[in-house]
Amino acid sequence: MSTSYQPGDVEPITGKYVHAEVEGVDHRIYFEEAGPEDGTPLLCQHTAGNNCQEWRHLLTDEDITDEFRVIAHDLPYHGKSVPPTTQEWWTEDYTMTAKKFTETLVAIADALDLEDPIYMGSSMGGNITLELADWYPDRFRALIGLECGAHSPGFYIDWLDHPQVNTTEVNAYACWGLMAPQSPEQFRRETMYLYEQGATGVFKGDLYYYSVDHDYRDKLDQVNADECPLYIVNGEYDYLTTPEDGRQTAEGVGDGAVAIEMAEIGHFPMSEHPELFNAYVREILDVITGERDEALPDVITPDDVGIEYHPPGPAREKPAE
Amino acid sequence: MATETEFASHEWWESFKETVNDDPEMQVRGHDKFDENFYVEIGDERVLIEMHGGQISEIVPNPTMNHRWSFGVEGDREAWEEFVQETPPAFNHEIIASHYRSAVRNEDGHLQLTGDNKKIFQNLRAFQRTLDLMRVTHNDGGT
Numbered sequence: 132m133s134t135s136y137q138p139g140d141v142e143p144i145t146g147k148y149v150h151a152e153v154e155g156v157d158h159r160i161y162f163e164e165a166g167p168e169d170g171t172p173l174l175c176q177h178t179a180g181n182n183c184q185e186w187r188h189l190l191t192d193e194d195i196t197d198e199f200r201v202i203a204h205d206l207p208y209h210g211k212s213v214p215p216t217t218q219e220w221w222t223e224d225y226t227m228t229a230k231k232f233t234e235t236l237v238a239i240a241d242a243l244d245l246e247d248p249i250y251m252g253s254s255m256g257g258n259i260t261l262e263l264a265d266w267y268p269d270r271f272r273a274l275i276g277l278e279c280g281a282h283s284p285g286f287y288i289d290w291l292d293h294p295q296v297n298t299t300e301v302n303a304y305a306c307w308g309l310m311a312p313q314s315p316e317q318f319r320r321e322t323m324y325l326y327e328q329g330a331t332g333v334f335k336g337d338l339y340y341y342s343v344d345h346d347y348r349d350k351l352d353q354v355n356a357d358e359c360p361l362y363i364v365n366g367e368y369d370y371l372t373t374p375e376d377g378r379q380t381a382e383g384v385g386d387g388a389v390a391i392e393m394a395e396i397g398h399f400p401m402s403e404h405p406e407l408f409n410a411y412v413r414e415i416l417d418v419i420t421g422e423r424d425e426a427l428p429d430v431i432t433p434d435d436v437g438i439e440y441h442p443p444g445p446a447r448e449k450p451a452e
Numbered sequence: 453m454a455t456e457t458e459f460a461s462h463e464w465w466e467s468f469k470e471t472v473n474d475d476p477e478m479q480v481r482g483h484d485k486f487d488e489n490f491y492v493e494i495g496d497e498r499v500l501i502e503m504h505g506g507q508i509s510e511i512v513p514n515p516t517m518n519h520r521w522s523f524g525v526e527g528d529r530e531a532w533e534e535f536v537q538e539t540p541p542a543f544n545h546e547i548i549a550s551h552y553r554s555a556v557r558n559e560d561g562h563l564q565l566t567g568d569n570k571k572i573f574q575n576l577r578a579f580q581r582t583l584d585l586m587r588v589t590h591n592d593g594g595t
Contacts, residue, residue, distance in 0.1 A: 285556035290573035297574070300481075304577040308546025312539055368542045370549040 176252030180334025182210025188405030356387030523567030
């Protein structure tokens with residue numbers, strides 16, 4: 132993983148805007164990309180209330196970008212994708228639904244003219260792989276649902292958008308425990324810093340989809356993973372959608388669905404421990420592209436991918452006596 | 453390496469108070485405004501943590517009606533002993549994680565928040581940091 136940049140180095144990521152129509156409204160969508168133009172497209176979705184910066188370490192990993200055209204977008208109202216100029220969006224609460232989410236993802240893939248892209252997303256971006264496989268199995272080559280479950284209740288919380296609460300900080304630190312203590316503190320803190328950049332009400336609005344609108348417990352037999360392979364990949368420390376939730380979801384979907392537990396990582400794998408996650412996801416991408424014949428393990432560990440154990444947190448020097 | 457001081461003994465709580473009051477993060481970005489008292493209940497033993505300006509002013513064992521608090525955390529001793537491990541196991545590694553498994557998933561063996569939720573969220577990061585410093589205390593600085 133490329134993390135040792137020197138002064139004067141320019142990262143290979145480029146950022147642009149593309150226009151996409153969602154529910155009849157034009158949206159100006161910001162996206163970043165890296166990798167060859169003719170590489171296999173890998174469309175990366177950020178978590179609820181966050182933005183494409185969560186993927187910056189995948190976008191600079193040459194082991195990945197040598198082969199894949201990695202694209203990470205900001206959903207409307209997130210990051211640099213400002214609200215549409217034709218709408219009086221300030222007169223209503225921002226609310227995400229499964230219908231709007233899937234239409235947005237397909238609209239972005241269409242607007243960028245992506246041929247057989249692999250889709251990958253975490254948290255709300257992981258859950259939506261079930262709807263994508265159900266409603267749009269022809270549009271994607273494969274789906275990687277990180278921190279994916281059939282149902283993830285209990286996180287549509289009023290305090291996350293309340294005038295008497297510092298929601299900038301609370302939206303971030305409500306997520307602190309979703310990360311593994313083994314993940315390097317600098318990266319866990321950066322993940323929270325990215326959370327603090329979300330617009331008021333957007334995190335809670337995304338969680339309407341995540342904790343209310345998304346409920347596939349009785350609909351898993353509708354998911355077309357036999358048409359579009361589905362990888363359900365959940366971190367050991369994800370308390371919202373546990374690896375066991377992932378296994379049950381894959382079992383309910385049946386043919387084409389594979390569950391994998393990622394050891395020693397949590398709900399924000401790509402940003403909380405990028406070195407470990409990038410090594411994990413490389414194994415999955417190799418299966419999708421046919422470079423790896425061997426079946427993936429039920430539990431993938433740092434040892435499996437040659438990553439050394441990191442010091443646990445919270446680490447703090449005790450003051451000198 | 454874990455400290456030899458017994459978890460939640462008088463000496464342990466004194467060390468915790470010192471750790472919190474020396475913590476630079478408790479003093480930045482408004483956390484010196486953290487003034488809400490809270491209790492920690494370990495099995496049948498309740499200890500009141502009185503906060504003033506982001507520091508612990510008093511640690512009171514067995515608080516009575518003469519005391520006041522805004523919220524608390526309850527759990528059995530085993531759950532707390534997991535919470536303060538140097539590398540805690542999944543779901544007892546942070547307070548919101550543990551509370552979610554108790555309150556939403558109805559699982560046993562985790563910590564649970566009680567009291568005024570508004571005040572919990574108004575002070576979330578500083579309260580969370582204070583609890584995380586129990587782990588630093590228990591592991592002799594966490595390094």
